[in-house]
Amino acid sequence: MMAINQQTFRDAMACVGAAVNIITTDGEAGQAGFTASAVCSVTDSPPTLLVCLNRAASVWPVFNQNRALCVNTLAAGQEALSNLFGGKTAMAERFGAAQWQTGETGCPRLEGALASFDCHITQVVSVGTHDILFCEIQAIVHHPAPEGLVWFNRHYHTLMRPAC
Numbered sequence: 001m002m003a004i005n006q007q008t009f010r011d012a013m014a015c016v017g018a019a020v021n022i023i024t025t026d027g028e029a030g031q032a033g034f035t036a037s038a039v040c041s042v043t044d045s046p047p048t049l050l051v052c053l054n055r056a057a058s059v060w061p062v063f064n065q066n067r068a069l070c071v072n073t074l075a076a077g078q079e080a081l082s083n084l085f086g087g088k089t090a091m092a093e094r095f096g097a098a099q100w101q102t103g104e105t106g107c108p109r110l111e112g113a114l115a116s117f118d119c120h121i122t123q124v125v126s127v128g129t130h131d132i133l134f135c136e137i138q139a140i141v142h143h144p145a146p147e148g149l150v151w152f153n154r155h156y157h158t159l160m161r162p163a164c
């Protein structure tokens, strides 16, 4: 049987396509944001999603203290912004590259995102290197942009969608 080391896991996970999101926060610890594909719907009652955040990320202490975040699901054409929030770029440069509104919880909401979910973090569970942030949704802004963005096989891909 093949040993499941880190590379085996990542090679297999690279085949699991996922939406691309910029997760933002603001509050007493300041403003921060990062790119995440590990985002999932949990339940619609109460409306809850989860975000997995590596505790080694520079943004972790900020999210841990603020206890609020906004999940901004990206549309096609926002790949460069995703790369900025996924790299070792200074926070001012990340936020300077796009237009933002202030959401219900005070977190930055990305103009032009497919959907933005403004949330309070209600529960945190640590598993291995990551924290699973359970996020209860306070407000949703939804834009019917025609093309979604997916991270698959270590590259971005555009998804066409019917109007909804």
Ligand SMILES: NC(=O)C1=CN([C@@H]2O[C@H](COP(=O)(O)OP(=O)(O)OC[C@H]3O[C@@H](n4cnc5c(N)ncnc54)[C@H](O)[C@@H]3O)[C@@H](O)[C@H]2O)C=CC1
Binding pocket: 009, 010, 011, 013, 014, 037, 038, 052, 054, 129, 154, 155
């Ligand atoms: N869940 C996470 O923390 C993710 C982190 N990344 C970061 O972006 C880098 C580049 O990713 P790829 O180009 O997709 O190639 P990769 O070969 O590093 O990763 C392939 C896939 O494995 C999973 N993965 C990678 N690192 C992970 C981690 N530390 N914990 C849990 N799952 C992980 C993700 O599904 C990723 O798409 C990664 O090395 C990582 O630093 C990317 C995707 C998800």
Ligand SMILES: Cc1cc2nc3c(=O)[nH]c(=O)nc-3n(C[C@H](O)[C@H](O)[C@H](O)COP(=O)(O)O)c2cc1C
Binding pocket: 020, 033, 034, 035, 036, 037, 038, 039, 052, 053, 054, 056, 057, 058, 059, 082, 083, 085, 086, 087, 088, 089, 151
């Ligand atoms: C497409 C993509 C998806 C990512 N998904 C996640 C994720 O789900 N969780 C996570 O902790 N980091 C994820 N990362 C890595 C973070 O975005 C990155 O570590 C973040 O910018 C924090 O880096 P920093 O320590 O420079 O702030 C992803 C990166 C990319 C490019």
